[in-house]
Structure formats: C-alpha cells, structure tokens
Amino acid sequence: MAAEVRPRLTVLSGPSGVGKSTVVAHMRKVHPEVWLSVSATTRKPRPGERHGVHYFFVNDDEFDKLIANGELLEWAEFAGNRYGTPRGAVVERLENGEPVLLEIDLQGARLVRDSMPDAQLVFLAPPSWDELVRRLTGRGTESAEVIQRRLESAKVELAAESEFDTTLVNTSVEDVARELLALMEVV
Numbered sequence: 782m783a784a785e786v787r788p789r790l791t792v793l794s795g796p797s798g799v800g801k802s803t804v805v806a807h808m809r810k811v812h813p814e815v816w817l818s819v820s821a822t823t824r825k826p827r828p829g830e831r832h833g834v835h836y837f838f839v840n841d842d843e844f845d846k847l848i849a850n851g852e853l854l855e856w857a858e859f860a861g862n863r864y865g866t867p868r869g870a871v872v873e874r875l876e877n878g879e880p881v882l883l884e885i886d887l888q889g890a891r892l893v894r895d896s897m898p899d900a901q902l903v904f905l906a907p908p909s910w911d912e913l914v915r916r917l918t919g920r921g922t923e924s925a926e927v928i929q930r931r932l933e934s935a936k937v938e939l940a941a942e943s944e945f946d947t948t949l950v951n952t953s954v955e956d957v958a959r960e961l962l963a964l965m966e967v968v
C-alpha cells in the first residue's frame with residue numbers, strides 16, 4: 782500500500798530584514814496557490830500594509846482575547862510588539878491537504894517545532910552581517926531605536942541557525958524562492 786502523502790507545514794524564519802517577506806512575495810507571484818498564514822499583530826501598519834492581507838492588526842485587548850480563547854497556534858513578543866499565528870486557518874488548510882507556510886520569528890518556530898514535530902523549519906540567512914544591517918536600514922520602515930532592537934534580536938536568531946532543518950542564504954530572491962518551493966514540494 783502506498784504511504785499517505787501529507788503536505789507539510791513549513792516555517793520560514795530568519796532575522797528581521799533578511800528578506801523573508803520579499804522571498805515569499807516573489808514565490809507567490811510565481812505560484813499564487815501557495816498559502817501563507819496571515820498573522821495577528823499588535824504592531825501598527827506600515828504604509829501600504831492592509832488589514833487581513835499583510836496582518837490582522839489588533840490592539841492589546843484583542844490580542845489578549847485571541848490568546849485566552851486558544852485561537853493562536855503560537856505567539857511571541859518581538860521588538861516590543863506581539864505576533865501570533867491564527868490556528869483555525871492553518872489546521873483547515875492542512876486537513877484539506879494543502880501545503881502551509883508560516884513566516885514567523887525564532888521563538889514561534891521553536892513553539893511550532895514542539896507542538897507539530899512534522900513541520901519543516903527553514904532558516905533564511907543573510908549573505909553577511911553588514912548586508913543584513915544594510916537591508917534593514919535601507920527598508921526605511923523603522924526608527925533607529927527599533928532597528929537597534931531588531932539587530933539585537935538578529936544576533937540571537939543567527940546563533941540559533943543550527944536548530945533549523947535547512948538554511949537558505951538570501952543572496953538572490955529568485956534562487957531562494959525556487960529552493961523554498963522545492964522544499965515545500967510545490968514544484
């Protein structure tokens with residue numbers, strides 16, 4: 782009898798500014814069928830970010846309720862804001878046999894690994910520390926203070942690379958997107 786083929790949950794993590802969103806956006810331009818979980822966050826929207834598309838932007842009380850009602854698969858505090866993965870949509874997609882992608886921080890990745898050991902954890906690394914600083918600063922979305930906080934977290938995240946199943950180095954967005962699609966068995 783053939784073994785049951787179950788699509789996997791894939792977690793993409795890596796330091797702030799390494800290019801996770803850029804890679805995922807490119808991947809979904811080429812393969813719109815790839816489903817990305819939309820997280821809830823207490824962070825304020827950046828220009829151009831839309832509720833329900835980039836994030837579900839909620840206030841602290843609403844985030845507390847999501848936690849209390851068990852609606853988050855995982856959640857973490859990152860650089861002064863809270864972020865969490867809505868459980869229902871992820872479970873529904875996996876039950877429908879669709880591959881699922883989460884773009885979350887290291888703390889969230891660790892929680893998913895503990896609760897869903899079948900998940901594959903992919904670490905996106907920068908070509909160098911200087912390039913990471915350039916990308917995060919060059920994006921122009923955060924204040925100098927927030928950039929500093931995110932770079933402090935980046936040191937911790939980079940030191941945890943060995944906890945992941947696979948590392949992809951983001952030198953070329955197109956190459957990494959292709960490699961991620963292959964890992965997700967979409968192509």
Ligand SMILES: Nc1ncnc2c1ncn2[C@@H]1O[C@H](COP(=O)(O)OP(=O)(O)OP(=O)(O)O)[C@@H](O)[C@H]1O
Pocket residue numbers: 795796797798799800801802803804916917919920951952953954
């Ligand atoms: N391969 C690359 N080469 C050069 N620049 C890149 C590359 N990938 C992403 N960038 C740029 O780096 C900046 C940060 O990218 P992005 O916002 O996708 O990072 P992120 O990992 O999603 O960050 P965060 O975790 O803070 O949301 C953007 O300005 C993006 O255009």
Ligand SMILES: Nc1nc2c(ncn2[C@@H]2O[C@H](COP(=O)(O)O)[C@@H](O)[C@H]2O)c(=O)[nH]1
Pocket residue numbers: 795796797801820821824855856857859864865866867884885886887888889890
């Ligand atoms: N643990 C979780 N981390 C998440 C989630 N959604 C996003 N993130 C991560 O937060 C940081 C900052 O994101 P930003 O949009 O403010 O730059 C980044 O590492 C994201 O991957 C989540 O649901 N859970």
